[in-house]
Amino acid sequence: MMPGTQYERDRCVTGIKGLDEILRGGIPYGSTVLVAGTCGSGKTTMCMEFLVKGAQEGEACAHFSATEPSVKLLENVRQFDFFDMRLVDQGLISVFDMDVLFSWLGMTKSTFDLTDIDAMVKAITDIVNTIGVTRLVIDSVTTLCYKIPSEQLIRDFLFKLGKSLSTLGCTSLLVSEITSAGAKSFWSSFGVEEAILDGIVVLGDVERMGHLLRFVQVVKMRGTSHSRAKYALELTPRGVMLTPMLKWGGAND
Protein backbone atom coordinates (compact mmCIF):
# COMPACT_ATOMS: atom_id res chain seq x y z
CA MET A 1 0.00 0.00 0.00
CA MET A 2 1.28 3.47 -0.84
CA PRO A 3 2.08 5.60 2.23
CA GLY A 4 -0.37 8.29 1.13
CA THR A 5 -3.29 5.89 1.02
CA GLN A 6 -2.46 3.99 4.20
CA TYR A 7 -5.45 3.53 6.50
CA GLU A 8 -5.00 5.28 9.85
CA ARG A 9 -7.19 4.58 12.86
CA ASP A 10 -8.46 7.57 14.82
CA ARG A 11 -6.35 8.22 17.89
CA CYS A 12 -6.96 9.05 21.49
CA VAL A 13 -4.28 11.70 21.97
CA THR A 14 -2.95 10.98 25.46
CA GLY A 15 -1.54 14.50 25.91
CA ILE A 16 1.44 12.97 27.69
CA LYS A 17 4.60 14.63 26.40
CA GLY A 18 6.54 12.18 24.27
CA LEU A 19 4.10 9.28 24.54
CA ASP A 20 1.99 10.43 21.60
CA GLU A 21 5.16 10.72 19.52
CA ILE A 22 6.15 7.17 20.51
CA LEU A 23 2.67 6.01 19.49
CA ARG A 24 2.74 7.99 16.23
CA GLY A 25 -0.20 10.14 17.31
CA GLY A 26 -1.81 8.42 20.28
CA ILE A 27 -3.62 5.25 21.32
CA PRO A 28 -6.07 3.91 18.73
CA TYR A 29 -9.57 4.80 19.98
CA GLY A 30 -11.31 2.17 22.04
CA SER A 31 -8.14 0.22 22.83
CA THR A 32 -7.63 -1.48 26.17
CA VAL A 33 -4.01 -1.04 27.20
CA LEU A 34 -2.07 -2.73 29.99
CA VAL A 35 0.15 -0.26 31.85
CA ALA A 36 2.54 -2.63 33.58
CA GLY A 37 5.11 -1.34 35.98
CA THR A 38 7.19 -1.89 39.06
CA CYS A 39 6.45 0.00 42.27
CA GLY A 40 7.32 3.69 42.09
CA SER A 41 7.76 3.66 38.33
CA GLY A 42 5.11 6.33 37.68
CA LYS A 43 2.10 4.22 36.59
CA THR A 44 -0.50 6.06 38.67
CA THR A 45 0.83 9.51 37.76
CA MET A 46 0.95 8.71 34.06
CA CYS A 47 -2.57 7.30 34.11
CA MET A 48 -3.93 10.27 36.02
CA GLU A 49 -2.29 12.64 33.55
CA PHE A 50 -3.99 10.68 30.75
CA LEU A 51 -7.36 11.36 32.41
CA VAL A 52 -6.59 15.03 33.15
CA LYS A 53 -5.56 15.72 29.55
CA GLY A 54 -8.80 14.15 28.34
CA ALA A 55 -10.92 16.06 30.85
CA GLN A 56 -9.25 19.31 29.84
CA GLU A 57 -10.55 18.62 26.32
CA GLY A 58 -14.05 18.11 27.69
CA GLU A 59 -14.00 14.30 27.70
CA ALA A 60 -15.71 12.39 30.49
CA CYS A 61 -13.12 10.33 32.35
CA ALA A 62 -13.34 7.68 35.05
CA HIS A 63 -10.82 6.30 37.51
CA PHE A 64 -11.48 3.04 39.35
CA SER A 65 -9.19 2.74 42.33
CA ALA A 66 -8.59 -0.73 43.72
CA THR A 67 -5.29 -0.25 45.54
CA GLU A 68 -5.90 2.88 47.60
CA PRO A 69 -8.89 4.94 48.72
CA SER A 70 -9.82 7.64 46.20
CA VAL A 71 -9.35 10.36 48.83
CA LYS A 72 -5.73 9.30 49.31
CA LEU A 73 -5.20 9.04 45.55
CA LEU A 74 -6.45 12.58 45.00
CA GLU A 75 -4.30 13.91 47.85
CA ASN A 76 -1.23 12.31 46.23
CA VAL A 77 -1.87 13.75 42.76
CA ARG A 78 -2.70 17.25 44.02
CA GLN A 79 1.03 17.93 44.37
CA PHE A 80 1.31 17.99 40.57
CA ASP A 81 0.66 21.25 38.74
CA PHE A 82 -1.05 19.38 35.89
CA PHE A 83 -3.77 18.13 38.21
CA ASP A 84 -6.77 20.40 38.63
CA MET A 85 -9.23 19.44 41.38
CA ARG A 86 -11.95 21.43 39.59
CA LEU A 87 -12.04 18.68 36.93
CA VAL A 88 -13.19 16.29 39.68
CA ASP A 89 -15.60 18.84 41.17
CA GLN A 90 -17.12 19.49 37.73
CA GLY A 91 -17.59 15.77 37.16
CA LEU A 92 -15.24 15.54 34.21
CA ILE A 93 -13.14 13.07 36.19
CA SER A 94 -15.17 10.60 38.24
CA VAL A 95 -13.27 8.60 40.82
CA PHE A 96 -14.67 5.32 42.11
CA ASP A 97 -13.48 3.10 44.95
CA MET A 98 -13.68 -0.52 43.85
CA ASP A 99 -14.35 -1.57 47.45
CA VAL A 100 -17.45 0.62 47.50
CA LEU A 101 -18.52 -0.79 44.14
CA PHE A 102 -18.12 -4.33 45.46
CA SER A 103 -20.27 -3.46 48.48
CA TRP A 104 -23.00 -2.08 46.21
CA LEU A 105 -22.88 -5.28 44.20
CA GLY A 106 -22.93 -7.43 47.34
CA MET A 107 -19.58 -8.95 46.36
CA THR A 108 -18.22 -9.65 49.81
CA LYS A 109 -16.57 -13.01 49.10
CA SER A 110 -12.79 -13.33 49.14
CA THR A 111 -12.79 -14.87 45.64
CA PHE A 112 -14.93 -14.09 42.61
CA ASP A 113 -16.73 -16.61 40.43
CA LEU A 114 -18.07 -16.14 36.92
CA THR A 115 -21.28 -14.54 38.18
CA ASP A 116 -19.29 -12.00 40.21
CA ILE A 117 -17.06 -11.26 37.24
CA ASP A 118 -20.05 -10.67 34.99
CA ALA A 119 -21.57 -8.37 37.63
CA MET A 120 -18.31 -6.42 37.93
CA VAL A 121 -17.95 -6.00 34.16
CA LYS A 122 -21.59 -4.93 33.90
CA ALA A 123 -21.22 -2.39 36.72
CA ILE A 124 -18.15 -0.82 35.13
CA THR A 125 -19.67 -0.71 31.65
CA ASP A 126 -22.95 0.67 33.01
CA ILE A 127 -21.03 3.55 34.58
CA VAL A 128 -19.09 4.13 31.35
CA ASN A 129 -22.32 4.07 29.35
CA THR A 130 -24.29 6.30 31.73
CA ILE A 131 -21.64 9.00 32.08
CA GLY A 132 -20.39 8.67 28.50
CA VAL A 133 -16.84 7.91 29.62
CA THR A 134 -14.28 7.99 26.82
CA ARG A 135 -11.16 7.53 29.00
CA LEU A 136 -10.94 5.03 31.80
CA VAL A 137 -8.26 3.84 34.22
CA ILE A 138 -8.41 0.83 36.53
CA ASP A 139 -5.62 0.98 39.09
CA SER A 140 -4.87 -1.79 39.46
CA VAL A 141 -6.29 -4.71 37.56
CA THR A 142 -3.78 -6.89 39.42
CA THR A 143 -5.58 -6.24 42.69
CA LEU A 144 -8.86 -7.31 41.09
CA CYS A 145 -7.31 -10.39 39.53
CA TYR A 146 -5.97 -11.55 42.90
CA LYS A 147 -9.60 -12.28 43.80
CA ILE A 148 -10.12 -14.37 40.66
CA PRO A 149 -9.02 -17.95 41.34
CA SER A 150 -8.08 -19.23 37.87
CA GLU A 151 -6.27 -18.04 34.77
CA GLN A 152 -9.30 -18.97 32.69
CA LEU A 153 -11.53 -16.68 34.75
CA ILE A 154 -8.97 -13.86 34.59
CA ARG A 155 -8.90 -14.31 30.82
CA ASP A 156 -12.72 -14.21 30.72
CA PHE A 157 -12.83 -11.12 32.88
CA LEU A 158 -10.33 -9.16 30.83
CA PHE A 159 -11.77 -10.28 27.51
CA LYS A 160 -15.31 -9.28 28.49
CA LEU A 161 -14.19 -6.01 30.04
CA GLY A 162 -12.01 -5.04 27.06
CA LYS A 163 -14.71 -5.97 24.56
CA SER A 164 -17.43 -4.04 26.40
CA LEU A 165 -15.30 -0.92 26.84
CA SER A 166 -14.15 -1.06 23.23
CA THR A 167 -17.73 -1.36 22.01
CA LEU A 168 -18.55 1.79 23.96
CA GLY A 169 -15.61 3.62 22.35
CA CYS A 170 -13.80 3.97 25.66
CA THR A 171 -9.99 4.02 25.62
CA SER A 172 -8.87 2.25 28.78
CA LEU A 173 -5.65 1.87 30.74
CA LEU A 174 -5.48 -1.13 33.05
CA VAL A 175 -2.65 -0.85 35.54
CA SER A 176 -0.68 -4.00 36.27
CA GLU A 177 1.79 -4.33 39.11
CA ILE A 178 4.89 -6.32 38.23
CA THR A 179 8.01 -7.03 40.24
CA SER A 180 10.55 -6.73 37.44
CA ALA A 181 10.52 -4.94 34.10
CA GLY A 182 13.49 -6.59 32.41
CA ALA A 183 13.52 -8.42 29.08
CA LYS A 184 13.00 -11.79 30.74
CA SER A 185 10.05 -10.58 32.80
CA PHE A 186 6.35 -11.08 32.31
CA TRP A 187 4.41 -7.92 31.54
CA SER A 188 1.65 -8.95 33.90
CA SER A 189 1.23 -10.67 37.21
CA PHE A 190 -0.82 -13.61 35.89
CA GLY A 191 0.73 -14.08 32.47
CA VAL A 192 -2.58 -13.88 30.62
CA GLU A 193 -3.33 -10.17 30.54
CA GLU A 194 -0.80 -9.27 27.86
CA ALA A 195 -2.16 -11.74 25.33
CA ILE A 196 -5.73 -10.44 25.51
CA LEU A 197 -5.30 -6.69 25.64
CA ASP A 198 -4.63 -4.35 22.71
CA GLY A 199 -1.48 -2.74 24.03
CA ILE A 200 1.26 -3.02 26.63
CA VAL A 201 3.13 -0.07 28.04
CA VAL A 202 5.87 -1.06 30.48
CA LEU A 203 7.31 1.22 33.16
CA GLY A 204 10.30 0.29 35.24
CA ASP A 205 13.74 1.26 36.48
CA VAL A 206 17.18 0.90 35.01
CA GLU A 207 19.90 0.78 37.63
CA ARG A 208 22.99 2.78 36.80
CA MET A 209 25.78 2.72 39.36
CA GLY A 210 23.37 2.52 42.26
CA HIS A 211 20.86 5.04 40.92
CA LEU A 212 17.45 4.14 39.55
CA LEU A 213 16.35 5.79 36.32
CA ARG A 214 12.70 5.44 35.39
CA PHE A 215 11.89 4.25 31.90
CA VAL A 216 8.85 3.61 29.73
CA GLN A 217 8.63 1.26 26.75
CA VAL A 218 5.71 0.51 24.46
CA VAL A 219 5.97 -3.21 23.86
CA LYS A 220 2.75 -3.71 21.90
CA MET A 221 0.00 -1.51 20.48
CA ARG A 222 -2.47 -2.95 18.02
CA GLY A 223 -3.58 -0.67 15.21
CA THR A 224 -0.55 1.58 15.03
CA SER A 225 3.14 1.47 14.34
CA HIS A 226 5.17 2.66 17.31
CA SER A 227 8.65 2.97 18.73
CA ARG A 228 9.71 -0.02 20.83
CA ALA A 229 12.73 1.73 22.37
CA LYS A 230 13.19 2.56 26.04
CA TYR A 231 12.65 6.18 27.05
CA ALA A 232 13.82 7.77 30.27
CA LEU A 233 10.90 9.11 32.27
CA GLU A 234 10.89 12.00 34.72
CA LEU A 235 7.93 12.97 36.88
CA THR A 236 7.84 16.76 36.85
CA PRO A 237 5.26 19.09 38.41
CA ARG A 238 3.80 19.52 34.90
CA GLY A 239 3.55 15.76 34.41
CA VAL A 240 5.51 13.04 32.69
CA MET A 241 8.45 13.99 30.48
CA LEU A 242 10.31 11.54 28.24
CA THR A 243 13.62 11.47 26.44
CA PRO A 244 15.35 8.59 24.64
CA MET A 245 17.38 6.40 26.97
CA LEU A 246 21.09 6.51 26.24
CA LYS A 247 22.06 3.38 24.33
CA TRP A 248 25.32 3.05 26.21
CA GLY A 249 23.59 3.79 29.48
CA GLY A 250 23.29 0.17 30.47
CA ALA A 251 20.17 -1.81 31.17
CA ASN A 252 19.40 -4.36 33.83
CA ASP A 253 17.83 -6.86 31.51
Next chain:
Amino acid sequence: MIELDGGIAQQLTDEITPSSSIQVRVGTSNASLIIASILQPLIQGFGMRGVYICASRGASEIIQTLEQIGIDSSGIQFIDTVSSGFIGGTETPYPNIRYVDSPIMLESIMLQTLYHLESNTETGNFVLLDSANALSIYNEERMLAEYLHTFVNTFRARDVLTAIVNVPDQTPPSVLANLDLYCSDLIDRGQVVIN
Protein backbone atom coordinates in the same frame (compact mmCIF):
# COMPACT_ATOMS: atom_id res chain seq x y z
CA MET B 1 37.34 45.01 39.17
CA ILE B 2 37.57 41.77 37.19
CA GLU B 3 38.05 42.34 33.49
CA LEU B 4 36.11 39.99 31.23
CA ASP B 5 37.40 38.64 27.93
CA GLY B 6 36.03 41.16 25.43
CA GLY B 7 37.06 38.98 22.51
CA ILE B 8 34.40 36.45 23.49
CA ALA B 9 31.61 39.05 23.45
CA GLN B 10 32.79 40.16 20.03
CA GLN B 11 32.91 36.58 18.74
CA LEU B 12 29.42 35.88 20.07
CA THR B 13 28.09 39.04 18.46
CA ASP B 14 29.69 38.31 15.10
CA GLU B 15 29.18 34.57 14.77
CA ILE B 16 26.43 32.96 16.79
CA THR B 17 22.80 32.20 15.93
CA PRO B 18 20.01 31.15 18.35
CA SER B 19 20.75 27.49 17.59
CA SER B 20 24.54 27.64 17.70
CA SER B 21 26.40 24.98 19.63
CA ILE B 22 29.64 26.30 21.02
CA GLN B 23 32.52 24.23 22.25
CA VAL B 24 34.26 26.27 24.94
CA ARG B 25 37.82 25.17 25.69
CA VAL B 26 39.13 26.53 28.95
CA GLY B 27 42.10 25.96 31.23
CA THR B 28 41.93 24.94 34.85
CA SER B 29 42.69 28.46 36.08
CA ASN B 30 40.61 30.62 33.74
CA ALA B 31 37.35 28.64 33.56
CA SER B 32 35.28 30.99 35.75
CA LEU B 33 36.44 34.07 33.86
CA ILE B 34 35.71 32.53 30.46
CA ILE B 35 32.26 31.31 31.54
CA ALA B 36 31.45 34.77 32.92
CA SER B 37 32.69 36.30 29.66
CA ILE B 38 30.15 34.14 27.80
CA LEU B 39 27.23 34.67 30.18
CA GLN B 40 27.59 38.43 30.40
CA PRO B 41 26.87 39.16 26.70
CA LEU B 42 24.21 36.44 26.48
CA ILE B 43 22.26 37.84 29.43
CA GLN B 44 22.99 41.53 29.33
CA GLY B 45 23.69 41.94 25.62
CA PHE B 46 21.21 39.59 23.96
CA GLY B 47 18.64 39.50 26.79
CA MET B 48 18.67 35.70 26.92
CA ARG B 49 17.70 33.41 29.76
CA GLY B 50 18.96 29.93 30.27
CA VAL B 51 19.99 26.87 32.17
CA TYR B 52 23.40 26.31 33.74
CA ILE B 53 24.27 22.65 34.33
CA CYS B 54 26.75 22.42 37.19
CA ALA B 55 28.96 19.34 37.14
CA SER B 56 32.29 20.94 38.07
CA ARG B 57 31.26 22.99 41.10
CA GLY B 58 28.12 23.45 43.14
CA ALA B 59 25.59 26.04 41.96
CA SER B 60 25.86 28.24 45.06
CA GLU B 61 29.59 28.68 44.53
CA ILE B 62 29.05 29.55 40.88
CA ILE B 63 26.31 32.08 41.69
CA GLN B 64 28.56 33.75 44.24
CA THR B 65 31.41 33.93 41.73
CA LEU B 66 29.09 35.48 39.13
CA GLU B 67 27.83 37.99 41.71
CA GLN B 68 31.39 39.03 42.49
CA ILE B 69 32.00 39.62 38.81
CA GLY B 70 28.78 41.63 38.57
CA ILE B 71 26.61 39.23 36.59
CA ASP B 72 22.96 38.90 37.60
CA SER B 73 22.18 35.19 37.61
CA SER B 74 18.51 35.48 38.56
CA GLY B 75 17.49 34.70 34.97
CA ILE B 76 19.46 31.49 35.00
CA GLN B 77 18.09 28.19 36.29
CA PHE B 78 20.90 26.13 37.79
CA ILE B 79 20.82 22.33 37.68
CA ASP B 80 23.25 21.17 40.30
CA THR B 81 24.58 17.62 39.95
CA VAL B 82 27.38 18.11 42.46
CA SER B 83 25.90 19.27 45.75
CA SER B 84 24.36 16.66 47.94
CA GLY B 85 21.42 17.17 50.23
CA PHE B 86 22.76 14.31 52.28
CA ILE B 87 25.75 16.36 53.44
CA GLY B 88 23.90 19.66 53.62
CA GLY B 89 25.12 21.21 50.36
CA THR B 90 21.61 22.02 49.21
CA GLU B 91 20.71 24.50 51.94
CA THR B 92 21.17 27.75 50.04
CA PRO B 93 19.31 31.06 49.79
CA TYR B 94 19.01 30.78 46.01
CA PRO B 95 15.60 29.74 44.66
CA ASN B 96 16.87 29.12 41.13
CA ILE B 97 18.73 25.88 41.88
CA ARG B 98 17.39 22.39 41.19
CA TYR B 99 19.27 19.30 42.23
CA VAL B 100 19.86 16.07 40.36
CA ASP B 101 21.04 13.13 42.46
CA SER B 102 24.20 12.43 40.51
CA PRO B 103 26.14 13.40 37.37
CA ILE B 104 25.45 9.88 36.06
CA MET B 105 21.73 10.71 35.75
CA LEU B 106 22.30 12.19 32.29
CA GLU B 107 18.75 11.66 31.06
CA SER B 108 17.37 13.33 34.20
CA ILE B 109 19.65 16.31 33.58
CA MET B 110 18.30 16.52 30.02
CA LEU B 111 14.67 16.34 31.14
CA GLN B 112 15.16 18.88 33.95
CA THR B 113 16.75 21.22 31.42
CA LEU B 114 13.89 20.81 28.95
CA TYR B 115 11.41 21.34 31.76
CA HIS B 116 12.95 24.69 32.67
CA LEU B 117 13.34 25.82 29.08
CA GLU B 118 9.59 25.35 28.62
CA SER B 119 9.04 27.98 31.31
CA ASN B 120 10.61 30.66 29.15
CA THR B 121 9.04 31.11 25.76
CA GLU B 122 9.44 34.87 25.54
CA THR B 123 13.18 35.29 25.10
CA GLY B 124 15.99 33.29 23.56
CA ASN B 125 17.33 30.45 25.63
CA PHE B 126 20.78 29.06 26.22
CA VAL B 127 22.10 25.98 28.00
CA LEU B 128 25.60 26.02 29.41
CA LEU B 129 27.16 22.71 30.41
CA ASP B 130 29.98 23.06 32.93
CA SER B 131 31.67 20.78 32.07
CA ALA B 132 32.23 17.80 29.76
CA ASN B 133 35.43 16.87 31.60
CA ALA B 134 33.63 16.85 34.96
CA LEU B 135 30.94 14.55 33.55
CA SER B 136 33.68 12.28 32.23
CA ILE B 137 34.77 11.54 35.81
CA TYR B 138 31.49 9.70 36.38
CA ASN B 139 30.36 8.57 32.96
CA GLU B 140 31.77 6.01 30.58
CA GLU B 141 33.36 7.56 27.49
CA ARG B 142 30.96 6.16 24.87
CA MET B 143 27.92 7.11 26.93
CA LEU B 144 29.18 10.65 27.42
CA ALA B 145 29.88 11.04 23.71
CA GLU B 146 26.37 9.78 22.96
CA TYR B 147 24.89 12.14 25.54
CA LEU B 148 26.68 15.19 24.14
CA HIS B 149 25.55 14.24 20.65
CA THR B 150 21.93 14.06 21.87
CA PHE B 151 22.42 17.22 23.92
CA VAL B 152 23.59 19.34 20.99
CA ASN B 153 20.97 18.05 18.57
CA THR B 154 18.07 18.24 21.01
CA PHE B 155 18.66 21.89 21.77
CA ARG B 156 19.65 22.86 18.25
CA ALA B 157 16.28 21.53 17.06
CA ARG B 158 14.60 23.81 19.61
CA ASP B 159 16.62 26.90 18.65
CA VAL B 160 18.40 26.85 21.99
CA LEU B 161 22.02 27.99 22.06
CA THR B 162 24.35 25.52 23.76
CA ALA B 163 27.79 26.07 25.23
CA ILE B 164 29.77 23.02 26.29
CA VAL B 165 32.72 23.86 28.50
CA ASN B 166 35.68 21.50 28.64
CA VAL B 167 39.26 21.40 29.82
CA PRO B 168 40.83 19.62 26.83
CA ASP B 169 43.59 17.78 28.64
CA GLN B 170 41.06 16.42 31.16
CA THR B 171 38.52 15.32 28.57
CA PRO B 172 38.62 11.87 26.90
CA PRO B 173 39.98 12.13 23.34
CA SER B 174 36.90 10.55 21.74
CA VAL B 175 34.63 13.04 23.52
CA LEU B 176 36.80 15.93 22.32
CA ALA B 177 36.77 14.57 18.78
CA ASN B 178 33.01 14.28 18.88
CA LEU B 179 32.62 17.83 20.19
CA ASP B 180 34.71 19.02 17.24
CA LEU B 181 32.26 17.21 15.00
CA TYR B 182 28.94 18.26 16.61
CA CYS B 183 29.60 21.85 17.63
CA SER B 184 29.11 24.67 15.17
CA ASP B 185 31.44 27.17 16.91
CA LEU B 186 34.56 27.15 19.03
CA ILE B 187 35.75 29.50 21.74
CA ASP B 188 39.27 28.38 22.44
CA ARG B 189 40.79 29.63 25.68
CA GLY B 190 42.27 26.29 26.70
CA GLN B 191 45.69 26.44 28.20
CA VAL B 192 48.57 24.72 26.47
CA VAL B 193 50.03 22.12 28.79
CA ILE B 194 53.78 21.48 28.41
CA ASN B 195 54.93 18.31 30.11
